Amino acid sequence: MTQLNRRTILRGMVNGAKVGMALPFLDIFLDVNGEALAATGQRLPVRFGTWIWGCGFIPERWIPTAEGSGYTMPPDLEPLAAYRDQMAIFSGFDVKLDGVANKPHMTGNLGLRTGIPVPTETVRAPTFDVLIGEVIGQGSRFRSIELSASGIERSYSFRGAGSPNPSEVSPVALYQRIFGEGFQDPNAASFTPDPRTMVRRSVLSAVTDDRQRLMRTLGAADRQRMDEYFTSVRQLEQQLELQLQPPAKVENFTMPQAPAETVVDADVEHVMVNHKIMAGLLAQALACNQTRVFNMLFSDTASNLRRSASSDTHHTLTHEEPVNPKLGYQEQVAWFAAKSMVACRDFVDALAGIKEGAGTLLDNTLLFAHSDCSIAKSHAVEGIPMMVIGKAGGRVRTGYHKAGRADAASRVGLSIQQAMGVQVEKWGTGSMDTNRTVTELVA
Amino acid sequence: MTAGDGYRRRAFLKGGVVLSAGLLLASASSERAAQASPSPEAPRQATGGLQNEVFRNGEAGFVVTEIAYALGPDGKDGACPAGMSAGVRGLIEALAKTPAGQRGADENQQSYERRMNMAVQTKSDGQNICLNPQGASADPGWRMVSGKVKVDGFDLDAREPGASRSRRVDTCSHEEFQGTQGERGVDNQWYRVVGCTTGFQSSGQANSWQTEMYTGSWGILMTLKGVDDLRNDPEVQIGFYANADPLELSAARAALPYATYAATQDERYRATTRGRIVDGVLMIDPVDLRFHNIVNSMTDDRILRAARARFRFTPDGGITGLLAGYTPVENMYDLQYGARHSRNAKGELAPERLRLGTSVGRAAVLGHTCNGAYQALYQAADGDRDPKTGRCTSISTQYKIRFAPAFVVDARTQSVNAPLALK
């Protein structure tokens, strides 16, 4: 009989069976052991993207009152209720300004994405989607794809100061770029493994070369410890071996139809339509490995969205509309905030609508959704709403609400990068400088 | 501070130190701090609470945690019987009734709106009104507070009771308010100007400029010295300084008491005066003050001339009350309306596009016009009469203010913001 002691539990295995203990990154190994393989037997890549909406939220309608998994879905998140288990909600994380002048709608947003608050649009580091793209975006056709649904041709993805990645604003142009000239059938794509991965695998076998000799030198307890070391090396080798296989073939891939011309402007109803079409095209592009990284700008940070026949934009309403004394918040602003979450649901629907392996594209994606501020009328950068949606192939844990208690928002950015494999131990500057992983999200 | 807790500072402390446990102004006088008597003696306790922890050797430091204009009731509560100011929209509506304001046949809605907006914000010489308000046409839609309402504030053109130095501001005649506690002669002409614009209603957003204080962009410190009795003391010394450090906040973003802050070394943002405590109310001899104000990442000075105070000590060790004086009209216009002289982080004049956008944007969202504001300010101005023109150039302004106890040091140390400062 195998004795179940601390050591065997920590090793995560008892007689080869998995023990349901929260071991760091155990999920990955489950995936590696086969669950996240496509029906074609191929490895499924992990994707990352951001989804941003402007002008924040109404805290009392968005922040769950309880932490952890047992929270009651707040009214403005109700559209996303179907994705409750695939969603982690982060409230109360601050962009720490350290006295840096707050350029409204910009400083908080870029602080969140670079870890460094700036008083202008001059970023002092690449936005973290670029850093993630450098790790996971290799080998796909586009390093990343930027989209904007409200007609504004900009993005908040920066390779460096003054080097933003511009957005596609038209569904038709987006279709052309991805599925027009130069598009190849993914199921026929040739594959060249990364030679560095091959070398890394050979390094690990050199490390394990004298295993037998080494084990003979050890007492029983240390032999067990060393055995675990070699088991861990084996896990790492397995990850590398999978990276050396050709990428996933796409199941049931059919060429999407070119979309019809649509009106591109800031009328919220038009924006919803364009956004949905773009989300669908993007999901197809992700599925057939055209890109693994994307940035969707649903509404600009100083949101220009407006309702038909109204001259007020979402942004001006945040400054003009009086607080409804009965509700305690600005009613029309709240309408736009709620609408933004409906749009978010549309986007997630598009990802979840594509089958991959035993799950969906969403299961292999990490979608980071956030705004530029918390309470727009004061441009507050404290408590900017953020969500992680999707399981990223098991690299992140979801299904809860976490309150940041004024911790630096860079903790979330750091953790996401770590989950996506970026080699970063600390991130941000000044009070945003953190090495504290959000352990609920990644171990 | 009680004898029960806390440290005594080591005598070798360099730089210069400290209030509360021995206020020390100017780094040159560090020896004085070192010689400060180690035996703490709290002022006679009259207010209860923590005040005896806050004072040591009759000295204490404070940091501003809340500041906003003291205003009267909203327009709907009787302040504006003639209605609210119409703002930019009013001008556009008026223009739309003229031939020049008609939409052209080949003009779509968007370009029509843009043209109308431009037209009402541009002078006949083509200059933008917000950045060049002089000589602009009148705004017929502007409304002053004209209702008989009670207003927060106190009398600024009376001689300060007990003032050791007589310093009066030459004033212009104006109708005075009755105070909320029944006081007479309350001077609050700033409220008269803004009380009927939407941005300055209690539900509006024009009076929330302390937000940037909470992000650490600016702050205000105060020191008290020579306090022997918190109830009645014929002479105390008061210092006001711009804070060189960001406000220290709790996780819930509340200002924390007992933090240490350094007073600015820039003489323009330092001022001292004398005062007295009468029946628990701290008053000061009129003193000219200058603080920082930051909006949209642009800096302006916030000036208050011949400032006086009505402060009370609170049981939590802090201070609350009114700080009032006269704001130069040109300065107030820059602060709240047209950002004509706003500076960027490097201290240079901020880009015109940013100043223009801010000024025009404010007019659009806060319900005023720049020409109306400029004219109303001069119309209501009640201080610093120019003997040549007979016209007043500053406007009585009352601030509601709250302080928490703090340690104010006067040391030339590197700013915590230095790593983030732009070149």
Next chain:
Amino acid sequence: MSVMIARTFKPSTLRRIGLGLCLALAGGIGWAQQGAQPEPAAVVEPKPLGGPLLMRRLTESQYRATIADVFAPDVAIAGRFERGLREDGLIAVGTSHGSMSAFSLEQYDVSARGIAAEVTGEKRRAQFVPCQPKSESTFDKACATRFVTDYGLKLFRRPLSPQERDRFVQVAQAAQAKLGTFHQGLEYALIGMLDSPHFLLRMERAEPDPQQPGTMRLDGWSKAVRLSYFLTNTTPDAELLRAAAHGELHSEQGLARQVDRLLASPRLASSVRAFFWDMFQFDGFNDLFKDPAIYPAYTTAVARDAQEQTLRTVVSLLVTQQGDYRDLFTTRETWLSRPLGILYRVPVATRNGWERGEYPANSARAGILTDVSMLALHSHPGRSSPTLRGKSLREIFLCEKVPDPPANVNFSIVQDAVNRPGSTARLRLAEHNDNPVCAGCHKLTDPIGLTLENFDGAGSFRAKENGAELDLSGSLDGKDFSGATGLGQAMHDNPSVTGCLTEKLYRSAIGRDIAGNEEPFVEYLMGRFEAESFRVPALMRAIALSKTFYAVSPALDQGPQRTAAAAAKKGNRS
């Protein structure tokens, strides 16, 4: 056995009761000191007994210091570290038990790739690579061999065997063949060494002792490693490796020369700091949470600086001033930063750093027990805890083990009354202790902890609790006193305090628990400690110069291959 209290430290000089039932103690039966006259401490080191060969994992601080010393302090370490395993009160002991998860290895590999890329990269290779290849595109075996040999020695803390050396040279050659350039080859050879168990674990080796045939001794390299990580918390430096290579550590003079050299180095402070961080259990700050509504001044910065404050006091008193360990409990000197100033309610002029401070003579604070670190770490999220404070003080400083409470205790009395006007912890605990099951253990903890009650759960001073005056009287091992300064003095005067430190420092040095028959050696160390006026560096010197510290008698199942000379003298082992 579950309700027994175990005193893990029980040297016979003190004749303390090692084991006793809480219930028995509640009934007033002993915990008193027996035998008033201490026996004279041994002045000569007892015959060394020898322990097993150890395989200790580098701690996070050791890994960082090692990489900084082998390469450069600014070489980035990108991986994350698993939290150290705490065994019997010390992570240092846990390093001999700790497991190596897949997560850990993955993170070590992340660090290794980052380090290797930086070391062999174009920008810095001139600084780190000891030779230049004839050409970047053809494999230069001599240069690769030199690189592997040099860094192999530094990273494995011993020369590589020819097989090991050849293996890593082959890795370099194969990597160059695949990737194209010579330095890429070196990069992957270095990754291999950094991922190797010979780097990540301190694997000790024994050899036959020529002076005492038939017995084994640590080989010179293993001695150097024990010594180096003990005194400097980092890898052996070049001089120590040289001494090891020449067998100098086997002679008393040679050893003493190295010991005194390392004790004089600035690295001693790092080692003292690392030990006390471990002993004080400051890793607990990783998951310490305070209710921000109750303790608004307790911020992330405070949690960080509170630890630093105490460690600065430790290093300043024990290393810089070569002071008496017992004075840690009474010293009025301390260190301050701005965030701490808010909690202590004192001005701190220095903006971005530390300045010396002092607990005034008339203040309630003195010694590290009144530091925010100690007070906050051993409190609840929203209130202080005399019980937790008393328990931790016994465990950390007196080497006693206080049992956890039984699982089924009804705490509602304590909870309900927390905010009741006039309620104090003393009154609440008195109600709680009507239950005799609880009273026994609380008698061990509460009379200590209640003397700290004028510091709240975040460590700030309070004159009253819920409006009630505080009774700060208490006792420790039969000695009555009042308040935190009284407690500090009682700790200072308690003989167990220095004995416990001696034992913990030795256990930290050897990375394992002490066997019963090793007590005479601990007593010998205690005598030396006392003779040296309780100066901690002097105690470290006594350990580092002792024969016992290096003595090994490999366990029966530690195979013969672990000995360096085994291949040559097969079977030469008892």
